[in-house]
Amino acid sequence: MVIAMVITFVFLVAPIIVAIMMSFDGRSYLGRFPPPSYSIQWYTNFFSDTYYLAGLRTSLVIAVITTLVSTAAGVSAAIVIDRYEFPGKQALETLFLSPLVVPAVVIGFALLLFFALIGVFQGYPRLLAGHIIITLPYTVRTTLAGLVGIRKSLTEAAMVLGANERQAFWDVTFPLARTGIVAGAVFAFAFSMDDVAVSLFLTSPDTYTLPVAMVSMMRTNFDLTIAAAAVVLMVFTVGLIFLLEWLIGLERLIGGGVFRS
Amino acid sequence: MPVLELKQVTKRFGDFTAVDEVSFSIEKGVILSLLGPSGCGKTTTLRMVAGFENPDEGQIIISGQDMQGQRPYERNVGLLFQDYALFPHMSVEQNIAYGLKRRGVDRTATNTRVEEMLELVKLSELRKRRPGLLSGGQQQRVALARALATNPEIVLLDEPLSALDAKLRQELRIELKQILSAVDATTIVVTHDQEEAMSLGDSVIVMNQGRIMQQGAPTDIYRKPKTKFVAAFIGRSNWFKGAVGETIDKGVCRFDTVSGLSLLVPTPDPVATTTSTNSQAYEVCVRPERININPNIESGNDNKTEAINRHAGTIRDVAHLGPDIHLLIELNSGDMLTASEQYHGQALEQSGEQVELSFRPEDCIIVPADS
Numbered sequence: 001m002v003i004a005m006v007i008t009f010v011f012l013v014a015p016i017i018v019a020i021m022m023s024f025d026g027r028s029y030l031g032r033f034p035p036p037s038y039s040i041q042w043y044t045n046f047f048s049d050t051y052y053l054a055g056l057r058t059s060l061v062i063a064v065i066t067t068l069v070s071t072a073a074g075v076s077a078a079i080v081i082d083r084y085e086f087p088g089k090q091a092l093e094t095l096f097l098s099p100l101v102v103p104a105v106v107i108g109f110a111l112l113l114f115f116a117l118i119g120v121f122q123g124y125p126r127l128l129a130g131h132i133i134i135t136l137p138y139t140v141r142t143t144l145a146g147l148v149g150i151r152k153s154l155t156e157a158a159m160v161l162g163a164n165e166r167q168a169f170w171d172v173t174f175p176l177a178r179t180g181i182v183a184g185a186v187f188a189f190a191f192s193m194d195d196v197a198v199s200l201f202l203t204s205p206d207t208y209t210l211p212v213a214m215v216s217m218m219r220t221n222f223d224l225t226i227a228a229a230a231v232v233l234m235v236f237t238v239g240l241i242f243l244l245e246w247l248i249g250l251e252r253l254i255g256g257g258v259f260r261s
Numbered sequence: 262m263p264v265l266e267l268k269q270v271t272k273r274f275g276d277f278t279a280v281d282e283v284s285f286s287i288e289k290g291v292i293l294s295l296l297g298p299s300g301c302g303k304t305t306t307l308r309m310v311a312g313f314e315n316p317d318e319g320q321i322i323i324s325g326q327d328m329q330g331q332r333p334y335e336r337n338v339g340l341l342f343q344d345y346a347l348f349p350h351m352s353v354e355q356n357i358a359y360g361l362k363r364r365g366v367d368r369t370a371t372n373t374r375v376e377e378m379l380e381l382v383k384l385s386e387l388r389k390r391r392p393g394l395l396s397g398g399q400q401q402r403v404a405l406a407r408a409l410a411t412n413p414e415i416v417l418l419d420e421p422l423s424a425l426d427a428k429l430r431q432e433l434r435i436e437l438k439q440i441l442s443a444v445d446a447t448t449i450v451v452t453h454d455q456e457e458a459m460s461l462g463d464s465v466i467v468m469n470q471g472r473i474m475q476q477g478a479p480t481d482i483y484r485k486p487k488t489k490f491v492a493a494f495i496g497r498s499n500w501f502k503g504a505v506g507e508t509i510d511k512g513v514c515r516f517d518t519v520s521g522l523s524l525l526v527p528t529p530d531p532v533a534t535t536t537s538t539n540s541q542a543y544e545v546c547v548r549p550e551r552i553n554i555n556p557n558i559e560s561g562n563d564n565k566t567e568a569i570n571r572h573a574g575t576i577r578d579v580a581h582l583g584p585d586i587h588l589l590i591e592l593n594s595g596d597m598l599t600a601s602e603q604y605h606g607q608a609l610e611q612s613g614e615q616v617e618l619s620f621r622p623e624d625c626i627i628v629p630a631d632s
Contacts, residue, residue, distance in 0.1 A: 153346035159333040160311055160340045161411065162363035171359070175350045 016234070023227035030224060042228035052229055054206075055213030060236070062124070062209060063192040066131040070188045073132070074139025075181055079173070081140075082147040083155075096140045099133050107133060108201030115202075123207020130198040135191050139184035146180020147173070186244060190237045262325055264289050264447040265310065265415050270319035272305050279305040281471035282319070287415070292441060292448040294462030294479075296455060298494070302471040303451045307417050310449065311340050324414055334363070339413030339446075343420040345404040347392035353403050354379070354388040360411040378406040381440060397425050398433055405437070409444055416446045422457055434460055455495045459483070467491050488632035489544055498546040499598045502630065505529060505543055513568055513622045516545050520594040525568050525622040529629075542630035551624035552600035554588065554610065555617045569619055574598070576614045586610075590618065 018033055026037030046052050074096075081093050099107060108130060115126050150173060158168035174181070196211045203212050214229050263286035272280040280302040287293050295303040308314045310321060312333035321328045328336060347356050357378050361371040379385045382402035392400055401421070408416060421437060422430045438461055441448050452458050458465050459479035467474045467482060467490075475482060475491045486492035493500075501524065506515030508528060516524040526545050577597070578589035581604065588600045588610060600618065610616065 151344060151346065153342045153344055154348060156311075156313060156333070157340070157342060157346035157348070157407075158359070158363075159313075160336075160338060161360035161407070162334045163359075164332070164334050167363065171363075172348055 019227050019230055022224055023231045025224050025227075030222070042224045043232075045223075045225045046228040046232065049225065051217070052210065052213055052225070055208055055210040056229075056232065058123075058127075058207055059193055059210040059233075062127050062131055063189050065128055066135055066192040067185050067189045069128070070132050070135040070139045071181065071185045074136055074184055074188075075143045075177075077136075078140050078143035078147055079169075082144060083152065093140075097137045100137045104134060104195070104197035105201075108198040111198070112201040121204065123202065123204035126202040126204070127199060127207065127209065130202045131192045131195060134195060134198055135188035138187035138191065139181075142180045142184035142187065143177060144180075146177035146183075150176045182244065186240060189240060193233060193237055263287055264324060265449075266320075266322040267306070267310075268320040268322070270306070270309065270316045270321060272302075272309060272314060273317050278471050280309070280316070283468075283471070283473055284319075285466060285473065285476060287447055287449065289447055290442075290445045292438075292446075292450060292461055292463050294458035294465045295449060295451045295468060296458035296462075296465055296494075297453065297468035297474075299453055301468040303453075303468050304419065306468075307340075307419055307449065307451045310415065311338050311417055312336050337411060337413050339408035339411065339416040341401075341404050341408045341416070341418045341421055343423060345392075345400045345424075347400055347404055347407070349391065349393055352389050352391060353384060353395070356392065356403055357406045357410050360407060364411055374410055378410050381409070381443065382406045398429050401425070401433060402436075405440060409440075409446065414447065416441070416448045418448060418450045418461075420452055420454075421450060421461075423452070423454065430457075437461065459495075467494060469494075484626075486626060486628060489628045489630065490632060492546050492626050492628055497549050497599060497601075498626075499549065499552075499596075501545045501547075501596065503543070503545070505627075510568060516543070516625075516627070518545075518594070518596070520592075520596050522572065522592070522594045522596065524570050524625065526625040526627050527622060529627045543627050544630045546626045546628070547598075547620050547624060548626075549587070549599045549601040551620050552598065553619045554590075554600055554602060555619060556614075568622055570622065570625075571617055571619045573615065573617050576610050576612050576616060579610055579612055581609065590616065592618070 021034060023042050024038045024040065025031070025035035025042065026039040027035060028041070077092075077096055081089060081096075111126065111130050111133075115121070115129075120126060154172050154176070155168045158172045159165070163171055194211060195209070196215060199209045199212050200215065203209065208216075210229060210233055214226050214233075217229075218226055266286040268284050270280055270283045271278065283302070283306060285293070295306060297303045305314060309316050310323075310328075312328065312331055312335070315330070323336060323338070348359065351359065354375055357375045358371050361374055366374070375388075376385075379388055382405060384399060384402055384406070387395065387399065392403060395403065401424075418437075422433060425433060434457065450458065450461050452461075459482070462479060464476065465479050465482045466476045469490050475487050477485075482491065483495055486495065492498055501516070501518040501520070501522065503516050503518035503522075503524075505526075505528075506517050506523075508514045509525060512528050513525055514528045516526045518524060524545060529543055572592050572594070574590040574592040576588055577591050580587040580589075584604055585601050586604050586609065588602070590598045590600055592598060598618065
C-alpha cells in the first residue's frame, strides 16, 4: 500500500507537478528545476501560436465527435451483448475489446494502409475512425458493467405497460445504466484527447491533433511551450472529470456503475 | 364472449416443445390458476399471452381479436412479475402512473387514477417512496397497483406470492383475492404452489410437460384427479400399486395390491379404460386426512354391511404440527402410510402402538398407472 503510494507519487504526481511548474518558468531558455521566477510567457506563446491552436481545435472537435459516436455505438453494442443470446456472441464481445490488446501503433499503421488502399487521404475521417476504434472498448465495457444489474423484467414491465422498445430504453434502461454510460463517455473523451500512437499515423499535413503537434514541436524547436500545451491538454481532461464529479459524483461514476436503489 | 381464448397454442424452443396444443378460455371476472411443476410450460403460456413470445402454432384471442404479431405494448394486459420489476429510480406514484403515461392518458385523469389505485392497495402514505425502501409485501402491492392502473383486459400474475415468507403469504393471498374481485379483474395466476392455485383460482388448470392435464374447480381437481400426475401433484397421498378385481357393489370394486392387501375402491372411470389398452394397470391413492385411526381394541362387533377398508398396523412416527398430527403407520402388509388427524386436545398416539386404519371406498382415488 505504502509502496504503491510512493511509486504513484514519484512517477506520476511528481512529474506532473514539475511540468506544471516549468510551464510557468520566467526564464526565456530551458533551465534547471525549480524555476527562479514565474511568468505566463509560455502560455502567451501557446495561445498565439497558430500551429498549436489548430492542433487544439482539431483535438477538441475529434474528441467530441469520437465521444458521441463511440458512446452511441458502444451502448448499442453493449445492449445487444447483454440482452440477446445469439451464436458468436462471445466472439463479438471479444472483437469489441480487441483494440485494448492490439498495440496502438499496429492499429494506426494498419488503418493508414487501409485508408490509402480505399483512397481516403483527409485527416479528419482517418483520425475519427482511429479514435472511435480505440475508444470503443471503454464505452462497451463500462456500459456492460452498468447494464449487468438491470433485470430483464424491468424492460418487459415497461413494455407490457405500453412502452415500445425505444421508450423502454429511455425510461428504464438508460437512467439505470447512466453512470456506466457516462463513465464510458468520459474515458472516450480522455483517450481521444490524449492519443498519440494512432493519431501519428493518421494526421495529414493540415489536420493534426494537439499531442501530435507537441511531438513534432519537440523534435524541431524544443521549448517550454510544450509544457504549457501539456497543461492545457490536462486541464481539458481533468476539467471534464471535475465537472462530472460536480454533476453526478465521481464515486458513483467509477465505483457505482450499477444503479443501487 | 370469453375475454381470453387460447386455441391449440404450441411453442417450441429448438427441439423442446414448451407448450403443446394448449387450449382454454376465460370469461370476464374469472380467476384461473395455471398450476404445474417448473418447466411445465405455464410461464411460457403466460409470456405468450403478454406478448413476449409468439406461438409457433395456434391462436391467442383477447376480446375477440387475434393477437398474432401484436407486441406487448399493443395489447392491454397487466402483468405482475415474480420479482415485481418495480422501476427503482421512480417513486411509488411514478411507478403506478407509468402505464397511464405511456398509454396517453392525460395528466388529471392519471392523477385521479393513481389516487384510486393507491387507495385500493392502501399505500397512500408511501406514494413518494422509492421501491427500494418498501417491504416485500408493500412492493407487491405497488406492482399490483401498477398492473391494474391501465384497466387491463386481462391480468397475469407470475408466482405472485413466491417471493414472500410463509406468514405474509397467507395474509397477502386473501388481500390479493379481495383486490382482484374489487376491480372484477379477469386473471391468470401462474404458480407451482398448489395452495396458491387452489385458494386464488375459481378454476384450476394443471399442466405438465407442456400439456393441460386437467381443468376444473379446485375441489374437483383435488377430489377427482383423472391422472396419477394430478393426484400426486395436488395434496399429499398414499399410493398402492395393484390390479383391479371383481365388482363388489354398484361403483365399488376390489383392488388387490402388490403388497397383498385387498382394498375396496371406486370402479375406474370407463372412459379412462377405453382410451387405454385392455390390460390397464391402475394405482390407488388415499389422502392422509381421509384415513381414520381407531385404537385396535374392538374388532368385528360393529356393522359390517357397510363397505369399508379396515387394516391393522403399527405407528412408526408421530409428528405434531400444531393444528394437525401426522402419523407414519406401517401396515401389517408392509405398506407405509401417512395419516393426518386434527388436534383437539386428545391424548397423542404413541410410536409402536397397534392401531386399526379405516377409510371408505369413495375416499380412494383410482387412476391409470402410467398417467
